[in-house]
Amino acid sequence: xxxxxxxxxxxxxxxxxxxxxxxxxxxxxxxxxxxxxxxxxxxxxxxxxxxxxxxxxxxxxxxxxxxxxxxxxxxxxxxxxxxxxxxxxxxxxxxxxxxxxxxxxxxxxxxxxxxxxxxxxxxxxxxxxxxxxxxxxxxxxxxxxxxxxxxxxxxxxxxxxxxxxxxxxxxxxxxxxxxxxxxxxxxxxxxxxxxxxxxxxxxxxxxxxxxxxxxxxxxxxxxxxxxxxxxxxxxxxxxxxxxxxxxxxxxxxxxxxxxxxxxxxxxxxxxxxxxxxxxxxxxxxxxxxxxxxxxxxxxxxxxxxxxxxxxxxxxxxxxxxxxxxxxxxxxxxxxxxxxxxxxxxxxxxxxxxxxxxxxxxxxxxxxxxxxxxxxxxxxxxxxxx
Numbered sequence: 001x002x003x004x005x006x007x008x009x010x011x012x013x014x015x016x017x018x019x020x021x022x023x024x025x026x027x028x029x030x031x032x033x034x035x036x037x038x039x040x041x042x043x044x045x046x047x048x049x050x051x052x053x054x055x056x057x058x059x060x061x062x063x064x065x066x067x068x069x070x071x072x073x074x075x076x077x078x079x080x081x082x083x084x085x086x087x088x089x090x091x092x093x094x095x096x097x098x099x100x101x102x103x104x105x106x107x108x109x110x111x112x113x114x115x116x117x118x119x120x121x122x123x124x125x126x127x128x129x130x131x132x133x134x135x136x137x138x139x140x141x142x143x144x145x146x147x148x149x150x151x152x153x154x155x156x157x158x159x160x161x162x163x164x165x166x167x168x169x170x171x172x173x174x175x176x177x178x179x180x181x182x183x184x185x186x187x188x189x190x191x192x193x194x195x196x197x198x199x200x201x202x203x204x205x206x207x208x209x210x211x212x213x214x215x216x217x218x219x220x221x222x223x224x225x226x227x228x229x230x231x232x233x234x235x236x237x238x239x240x241x242x243x244x245x246x247x248x249x250x251x252x253x254x255x256x257x258x259x260x261x262x263x264x265x266x267x268x269x270x271x272x273x274x275x276x277x278x279x280x281x282x283x284x285x286x287x288x289x290x291x292x293x294x295x296x297x298x299x300x301x302x303x304x305x306x307x308x309x310x311x312x313x314x315x316x317x318x319x320x321x322x323x324x325x326x327x328x329x330x331x332x333x334x335x336x337x338x339x340x341x342x343x344x345x346x347x348x349x350x351x352x353x354x355x356x357x358x359x360x361x362x363x364x365x366x367x368x369x370x371x372x373x374x375x376x377x378x379x380x381x382x383x384x385x
Contacts, residue, residue, distance in 0.1 A: 020053065020054070021054040021055070021056050022053065022054070022055050022056070022086045022087065022312055023055075023056045023058055023084070023085040023086050024044075024055050024056065024057055024058065024085060024086065024087055024088065024089055025058050025060055025081055025082040025085040025087070025088035025089070026041065026057045026058065026059050026060065026088075026089050027060050027061070027062050027063075027078065027082075027088065027089070027090045027091065027104075028091040029062055029063040029090065029091040029092050029093040029104075029105075029286070030063040030064050030065055030091075030092060030093050030094045030286045031091075031092055031094065031285070031286025031287050031288055031290075031291050032091075032092065032284075032286060032287040032290050032291055032296040033063075033090075033091020033092040033093070033286060034091065035290075035291070035294070035296050035298075035347055036091065036282065036296050036297075036298040036300070036301040036347065037089060037091045037301055039298035039301060039302065039347060039348070039350075039351040040089060040298065040301040040302050040304070040305045041057060041089075042351050042355065043302050043305060043322065043351065043354065043355060043358065044305060046355050046358060046359065046362070047318060047362065050359065050362040050363065051318070051362065053312075053313065053318075058081050058084075058085055060077070060078040060081045060082065061075065061078055062074050062075070062078050062090075062093065062104040062105075062108075063093035063094065063104060064093060064094035064095070064098065064101065065094075066078075066104075067098070067100075067101050071100075073093070073101055073102055073103070073104045073107075074102075074104035074107050074108065078104075079108075079111060082108070082112070082279075083112075086312065087277065087278045087279065087280070087308050087311065087312060088108075088277075088278075088279040088280070089279075089280050089281075089301075089304070089305060089308065090105060090108070090279055090280065090281040091281070091282070091301070092281075092282065092284060092285050092286045092287070093105060093286065094286050094288075102148070105281070106146055106148070108272075108279065109141050109142060109146075109272055109279075110142050110146075112272075112274065112277055112279070113142060113274055114141055114142070114272035114273055114274050114277065114278075114279055115140065115141050115142050115171060115174055115175060115178075115273070115274055116138060116139075116140075116141055116175060116178045116179075116272070116273040116274070117138070117139045117140075117141040117248075117251060117252075117255075117270060117271075117272050117273075118136060118137070118138055118139075118182075118270055118271050118273060118307070119136075119137045119255040119258070119259070119268055119269070119270035119283055120135075120136055120137075120268070120269070120270070120303075120307065121133065121134075121135045121136075121137060121255070121258040121259055121261070121262045121268055122134045122135075122262055123261075123262050123263070124262055124263030124267055124330050124333075124341070125327065125330050125331045125333075126263050126330060126333045126337075126341050126342065127333075127342065129261075129262060129263045130238065130239075130261060130262075132238075132239040133238045133239055133258075133261055133262050134239075134242065135238065135241050135242060135243070135244055135258055136182055136186065136242065136243045136244070137244050137251060137254060137255040137258055138175065138178065138179040138182060138243060138244065138245045138246075138251070139175075139245075139246055139247070139248055139250070139251020139252065139254075139255065140171055140172065140174075140175040140206075140246075140247055140248050140251070141175075141248060141272060142171055142248075143166045143167060143168060143171050143248060144165055144166065144167065144247050144248030144249050145163050145164070145165050145248070145249050146248050146249065147164060147165075147166050149163070149164035149166075150162065150163045150164070165199075165202050166202075167202040167203070167205050167206050167247065168205075169205060169209055172205060172206045172209035172210065173209045173212070173213060175245060176192075176209055176210040176212075176213035176214075176245060177213050177216070178273075179210075179243055179245035180213055180214065180216070180217040180220055180222075180243075180245075181217075182243050183217070183220045183242065183243040184217060184219065184220055186242055186243060187242045187243075188219055188220045188221060189220065189221045189223075189242045189243065190214075190220055190221070190222050190223070190242070190243045190244070190245060191223050191224065191225055191230070191241050191242075191243070191244045191245070192207060192210045192211070192222065192223070192224040192225070192245055192246070193224075193225050193226075193227055193230045193244060193245070193246035193250060193254065194206055194207045194210075194224065194226065194227065194246065194247070194250075195226060195227045195228075195250075196226075197226060202247075203247065206247050207224065210222075210224075210245060211224075227246075227250055230244075230254070231254070231257070234254070234257070234258065234261070235257075235261070238258070238261050255268075255270070255283060256283065259283050263330075263341060264297075264340050264341070265282070265283050265284035265285075265300065266282075266284060266296070266297030266299060266300055266338065266340045266341070267297065267299040267300055267303070267326075267330070267341070268282070268283040268284075268300050268303070269281075269282055269283070269299075269300045269301065269302070269303030269304030269305070269306065269307055270282070270283055270304055270307065271304065271307045271308055271311075273311075278307075278308050278311045278312075279308075280301075280304035280305055280307060280308035281304055282300030282301045282303075282304050283300055284300055294346040294347045294348060295338055295339060295346060295347060296338070296347050297337065297338040297340050297341065297347070297350065298347050298350055298351050298354075299326055299330075299337075299350065299354070302322065302326065302351070302354060303322065303323070303326060305322070306318070306319045306322035306323060306326075307319065309322070320361075321358060321361040321362055322354075322358060324357075324361050325354050325355075325357035325358035325361055326354055326357075328357045329350070329353045329354045329357050336349075336350065336353040337350055337353075338350055
């Protein structure tokens, strides 16, 4: 299962010192973010018990509740605290129709220039889920309509709302190189998704930049799909696609659609990335219908933390251990998972089950052990690249 997930070589190691204490900013946000992020920290606590890595949690506030209490959705103290950490874990935030409110996650992506948003969508071993899907959804993360420049005009025929969309050569080339680098260490296949037949200037520039970068990666098979054509084909034959790269708004919509194909938003984790910092987050929102019920699926947050660890730990083995544990837990989903996957477990019980499967993996393959060490004691070497 895990061998198909090959982001390690393309995500530079931010820190790699054995025995290091990593400072992690923890921002649960609103809604079920406050319930699932503590579960992800429980997994990190277990890792601390069984490895030479340690984590210091810096708890910070952001979101709608913070806005109501302080007048700022992302207080200066939170932003400064994040900048003083090695990486961050983010939950979810509300963002609906509150005067003066601005989404803190969007602000963080732009302030920290976390230019790549990456979600790994792979089939869950769950009844009713199409098997064989393994897509890495890569989206440009700093521009498009997310620059949030809108205006409302009064006209003789009524009000007119206009939104600015910005696509730059710099950002498009950067995300294209990142996505092609991912494709090179996976199946050497990439799909560029755009709508340049209609948006000839903005999507036209994005397409042009991606195709230009493709000349730097001759070993990667490159195809392009119009947005509507991609939606049709990904629903019909999702296993056809491997790495998908697209602009900001399209990417968010397509990643959520892909999550539905592989088992739901409760199991898909992601990261916001640049060469110096990674912020992990689940793909799901605040889940207001689940708040306080202890029924929210923590798997997406746990997997997001696993992806984050790839940029902190040199071997990538911690991520493999987490993914293997999650997969094994989902195989018995009726007895081990929350109701969204047909199970009867609570949020806390799902984490208990994942941890029960994680510990043997940590003991069997110490994450800071080299392949040479393992060979000397007769262990099997799993090549990660």
